[in-house]
Amino acid sequence: MKILRSTILHTPRNAFRHADALAAYSDGALAVDNGRIVACADYAEVRAAHPDADVEDLRGGYILPGFIDTHVHFPQVRILGGLGYSLLDWLDQLTLPEEARLADSAYSSTIAREFTRALAAHGTTTALVFGSHFGDATASLLETANTRGLRVFAGIVLSDRKLRPELHQTAEAAYRDSKTLIQQFGADRYVVTPRFALSASEAILDVCQTLVGEHPGVRFTTHINESPNEIAEVARLFPWADDYLGVYERFNLVGPRSLLAHNIHASASELARLSLRGASVSHCPCSNAALGSGILPMRRHVEANVRVSLGSDVGGGTGFGILKEGLQAYLMQRLAAEPMTLAPAQMLYLATRAGAEALEIDDETGDFAPGKSADFVYLQAPENSVLAGVLGRLEDPERILAALFTMAGTESIKEVRVGDRDILH
Numbered sequence: 001m002k003i004l005r006s007t008i009l010h011t012p013r014n015a016f017r018h019a020d021a022l023a024a025y026s027d028g029a030l031a032v033d034n035g036r037i038v039a040c041a042d043y044a045e046v047r048a049a050h051p052d053a054d055v056e057d058l059r060g061g062y063i064l065p066g067f068i069d070t071h072v073h074f075p076q077v078r079i080l081g082g083l084g085y086s087l088l089d090w091l092d093q094l095t096l097p098e099e100a101r102l103a104d105s106a107y108s109s110t111i112a113r114e115f116t117r118a119l120a121a122h123g124t125t126t127a128l129v130f131g132s133h134f135g136d137a138t139a140s141l142l143e144t145a146n147t148r149g150l151r152v153f154a155g156i157v158l159s160d161r162k163l164r165p166e167l168h169q170t171a172e173a174a175y176r177d178s179k180t181l182i183q184q185f186g187a188d189r190y191v192v193t194p195r196f197a198l199s200a201s202e203a204i205l206d207v208c209q210t211l212v213g214e215h216p217g218v219r220f221t222t223h224i225n226e227s228p229n230e231i232a233e234v235a236r237l238f239p240w241a242d243d244y245l246g247v248y249e250r251f252n253l254v255g256p257r258s259l260l261a262h263n264i265h266a267s268a269s270e271l272a273r274l275s276l277r278g279a280s281v282s283h284c285p286c287s288n289a290a291l292g293s294g295i296l297p298m299r300r301h302v303e304a305n306v307r308v309s310l311g312s313d314v315g316g317g318t319g320f321g322i323l324k325e326g327l328q329a330y331l332m333q334r335l336a337a338e339p340m341t342l343a344p345a346q347m348l349y350l351a352t353r354a355g356a357e358a359l360e361i362d363d364e365t366g367d368f369a370p371g372k373s374a375d376f377v378y379l380q381a382p383e384n385s386v387l388a389g390v391l392g393r394l395e396d397p398e399r400i401l402a403a404l405f406t407m408a409g410t411e412s413i414k415e416v417r418v419g420d421r422d423i424l425h
Contacts, residue, residue, distance in 0.1 A: 002053060003031050005029050005043050006028060006058035006378070008368065010348070011348050012353070012367040012368070014349065015349035021349060022348070024397035024400075025040075027059070029045075037374050038050070061414065064379065064404075065375060065376060066376055066418065067122070067123045067322035068125070068127070068356055070128045071284055072127055072129055073130040073314055074130060074131055074132060075099040075111060077118065079098050081315075081318075086291060086292055087230060088230065094315075095316075096164050096167060100164055103137070109144075112143075112145075115141065116144050116145050121424065122320040123322065125150065129141065129152055130157055131191075132157060133169070134156070138155065142185050155221075156177055157195050158208065159199035159204065163199050169204075175210065175211065186217075187217030188217045190215070196222055197224075197244065197248070198233055198234055205248075219359065220258040220259070221258070221259045221260070222248065224266075225263045225270070226264060226288075227293045243267055243270055254277045259282055259358050260279060261281075262281075262293065264288060280307040281309075283311065283350070285310075285328035286312070286313070286325055287313035289332065297338060298340050308350065309355040310322055310326060321409060321410070326348070329342060329347065344398045344405065348401055374417060374420070378413075378416075379412045379414065380414050382412065387404075
């Protein structure tokens with residue numbers, strides 16, 4: 001057993017429902033044995049309970065739960081920084097040509113290594129990932145993630161229209177290739193992933209329904225209500241649906257293991273139905289701003305009891321940093337039509353436990369409750385940095401969190417672990 005001694009902050013409760021959600025220990029201890037958490041409390045208490053344990057002194061830094069990214073695109077690493085586009089133009093001119101390159105197995109293997117390395121470097125220990133349109137490339141992603149020790153959930157991206165021809169699949173191929181990866185990697189790590197209703201015909205959505213029905217352990221993810229032009233085209237393609245969510249509901253794809261990205265332009269009816277079905281929304285604030293898609297009405301989501309977590313949306317977003325997404329969420333909600341001031345505890349919750357709840361793995365990760373996997377990020381500000389100067393005069397845990405979300409980047413991330421695995425080095 002080992003005791004990690006440091007300032008420790010986590011949110012073992014929903015910070016939108018509990019005013020005391022933040023648990024903070026200025027001189028804290030995280031006791032870990034074989035990659036599992038034994039205790040998290042004040043150092044004196046944990047040390048007294050485990051006097052023979054080895055102690056690693058990490059004072060001067062901060063231990064947070066590993067970050068959870070609930071919406072990120074594996075094939076889009078090398079198109080980051082594509083500013084000045086709206087969603088559909090960005091897809092046509094930047095994204096889809098790059099995604100087509102992953103048909104080359106050598107190239108997709110290179111991208112898998114770059115992608116998983118970038119997640120780890122930014123403190124992300126768990127991610128729900130849009131794979132590739134190609135089965136071999138998606139397999140490469142999952143294999144590479146397993147080798148590094150990342151907890152990645154992913155699946156083949158399914159589409160049969162309105163993209164590039166080389167990114168389309170027949171319904172038969174979509175079913176066959178998805179089944180192959182489910183058998184290879186297990187249903188619990190597989191995500192049934194139609195790109196969005198715009199590019200998925202009823203035949204592809206029917207395949208998705210079949211896969212979810214045959215493999216109850218899989219998850220489901222897609223896009224919804226991201227931009228007005230997209231929504232209008234989906235309404236034209238599916239005239240029988242009352243709204244965008246209704247397309248997915250028709251195929252029984254909306255439930256507790258469903259995570260829908262964006263949902264910026266949701267109706268009150270859609271929010272009510274998402275809540276009723278227990279589905280989750282991945283909020284991607286950097287992408288929403290970069291593509292000019294809009295501002296998520298978070299207050300309406302929270303009041304409707306819709307679960308919300310954070311996604312980086314690489315490469316529509318601006319990078320892999322979930323800390324940056326938390327800060328951007330704060331900034332955009334200050335300016336929303338129905339403004340909401342996110343507390344630092346709520347930002348930490350969105351970056352950690354909320355993602356675990358959305359993925360239905362909150363019994364395994366997301367905070368430091370005993371018995372869970374010891375997934376954590378250790379941050380320490382560089383010597384003589386502005387962040388170090390700010391943190392050096394702070395004692396209030398909410399102010400410490402606010403400073404970390406505002407200024408900490410990869411230069412402050414010194415250690416990242418998933419259970420007993422070091423995934424950073």
